Amino acid sequence: MLLLILYVIITCLVAIGLVKLIDKFLPSGARIVVSILLWAATAFIAFLIYSSIMKPIEFEKEKDNRYKAAVQIMIDLKKAQLGYKTIHGEYADTFEKLVNFIDTEKFAIVTRRDTSIIDVAKNKAYNIVTDATGAGGYFKDIVIKDTIGYVSVKDSLFKNNDRYKSLNVVKYKNVEVPVVMKTSSVIRNETKLPVFQAVIDKNALLVGLDEELLAQENKVEDINEINGPEITLGSLVEITLTGNWPKRYGSNE
Incomplete structure (x- = not known):
């Protein structure tokens, strides 16, 4: 926003200065050339202003598309792990086990x-x-x-699609980011209970986007955004399968 204000001020100063130059100091023959330069300068600065306005808009749009792709993977992973736990009483500790479970059981x-x-x-x-x-x-x-x-299991959880075969990676256009999954157990009321957590690196997911806006994204603290540098599902210390994303990206319960 400060950059936008600066561009506007510069535009106004340049326009005023050139107008005065044309009116007071230049002969009529040179006024056409200066007018062309004035229009060129105005067009260039207008382009800079437009770019400064559109940059965060385009960043948000691309960010949201990538986050939605990542959250869909997390939702599918949660569904697969809950199905695995229903039969085996624990969570699968590898993606290969999950795929085999869905394909065969x-x-x-x-x-x-x-x-x-x-x-x-x-x-x-x-x-x-x-x-x-x-x-x-x-x-x-x-x-x-x-x-x-x-x-x-396949017909029950993933009928007519094979997304479950690539739960270990988020793919969006030319961006591929691994999903890191870990399993463990916690003790509650003298009972051993299984837990698991999946993590996606936000910086890797948003690679190629504006670095300044990406730095701001990593510091965001808002209930309507994904806080912190990672997209996470579940926990290794708490009995929860909640995700850290807002509902506009998908169910996180």
Whole structure:
């Protein structure tokens, strides 16, 4: 913005100076040449002003496109890891395991139904004797699960697309940035629980863009922006799968 103001001031001073020069000091024959120079100078400075205005606009547009591509990878990775954990009870520690899991394994299709059965232990504790129907005694509610079939993980999570095969890298035009993934475990209430974290370097993702604006992006602190130098999903010290991006780039819950 300061640069824009400076350009405007310079434009005004140049225009005023040249006008005075033409009117007071130059012969009529030279006025045409000076007028052409005036128009050229005005056009050049107008171009500089336009460029200074458009630079942050173009940066924001390109930044948003790259962030959206990165966040889509994170969302797909989260979906794949949750599916893996459903079957294996832990998160996959390599991308190869995730791809193999999606390509080869299946989810069970389970039905659930509520029912009541005789609470034998409670009846015994109260010295209640019942017949086979349990009449006059206590009952307890239970949930009966039945497996009625199976569906492939790929059809369930990534039907009609193969994005899962490149979860380890963000690709946008000629930019390719690796996704760094780590797994671990934490202890909560004497229970060992799995955790994982994925990280994408913002500087690598925004390579080639204006360096001054990129430096500002790394320092941003705003709930509507991605704060810090990295795009992250999950944590190695907390039980969370939340991303650090705002919802305008995609779901982060």
